Amino acid sequence: MSPLAIARVTVALLSGALFGYGLSLSGMVDPARVLGFLDIASGHWDPSLMFVLGGAVCVAFVAVAIQRRLPKPVLDTQFHIPERTDIDARLVGGSLLFGIGWGLAGFCPGPALSALTTGLTPVLLFVAAMIAGMLLHDRVLAKSS
Amino acid sequence: MSAYWPSLFGGMVLGLSAGLLLLLNGRIAGISGIVGRLLGGHQALVNGAFVVGLLAGPTLYAAAHGALPAMTVSASWPVVILAGLIVGIGTRMGSGCTSGHGILGLARLSKRSIVATASFLLAGVATATLTGLLS
Known part of the structure; x- marks a missing residue:
């Protein structure tokens, strides 16, 4: 390196x-x-x-x-x-979805990841589900649309 | 007012972190993007190093202040899992979250990030307020 x-x-x-x-x-x-x-x-x-x-x-x-x-x-x-300047449905729809999830549990990606070391069960569940959601989007949803 | 100092200083530390990554490495400190690249196996070492640092946050806080930061999760486990899934899908679909769009995007006056931040704040306020009223 x-x-x-x-x-x-x-x-x-x-x-x-x-x-x-x-x-x-x-x-x-x-x-x-x-x-x-x-x-x-x-x-x-x-x-x-x-x-x-x-x-x-x-x-x-x-x-x-x-x-x-x-x-x-x-x-x-x-x-x-990022150099994109267009506003598309994925940007708005994705951000609205994110906001709904944020408002349901009070976690966004950074704090949830950072809190993993506290070992609290809801944090572990949230991060596992979040990673599953990211993989689902990147490997399945983004490829089929 | 004094209750807001830690929030303001904490926010400034977030801005400093993002500024360092931008000026030294030329990268946006967007957590969902960094995790997404890590999951995709892109620049695993540099993205992994950021996440390792992030994980040390509460420990560093405890070292400096003598106790872990307060943390209360009131949502039930099924709701937490549903929220995690939605946050995962939404942040990747919307190309960012509170850090990439909310901090750097706003600082760059990016039109996409302003729209994204307005959208997730609106949806977050609507969801939390409705949930609060119904519970």
């Missing part, structure tokens, strides 16, 4: 660890907090997750502004960024 490739793996590990820590610190890892934000009629709405998204987008916005002035990333020959 080239030194550059080793550096990329190290950065990915560090970035993942920061992401996992951020999910725990922010409260995103707690489904009760997430549902307290998504359930707007509960009488005790919890707006804190807006601060999570706000803080994350603000910092990421600075990174994107820097990225646009760079010809390439530090450790690779080019940026790997």
Whole structure:
């Protein structure tokens, strides 16, 4: 493996660890907090997750502004960024589906994966079902349509 | 207000993580995309390293704060399994989730990500609110 490739793996590990820590610190890892934000009629709405998204987008916005002035990333020959701009039914339908699942249990992919190490049974069940859903989409649904 | 500081700081750490991955590796920190590529066997080492780091999150939190983060799952097991399946299919079909669309997509002002984020927030609020009213 080239030194550059080793550096990329190290950065990915560090970035993942920061992401996992951020999910725990922010409260995103707690489904009760997430549902307290998504359930707007509960009488005790919890707006804190807006601060999570706000803080994350603000910092990421600075990174994107820097990225646009760079010809390439530090450790690779080019940026790997989605270039599509079309709005199609799969984007909207998939996102609506994701939202329904998110609102049912309070888990989205990052927090659920990150919480695996707690060993809680519902987390294990959610992640197993999520991976099954991803495989079902990638290997069956996406190929038949 | 003070109750919101950890949320704000936690969010900024998420943004920092995504920024590092973007500027150093040139990659979008989108969890469903990273897991999808891992399941497809693409760049297994680099995507696997990110997931290993992600898994260390609660442990790092416990090391820094003395206890694991609070976690309460109120949904029943069948609902949890159904939710997991829908989240898996939906995030792959919609090309992203809360991280890729929600954080980086919004920061990039991507039209697709703005539509996706509005869609999953709308559906999430509708589902959680209805479930709350019915229970």
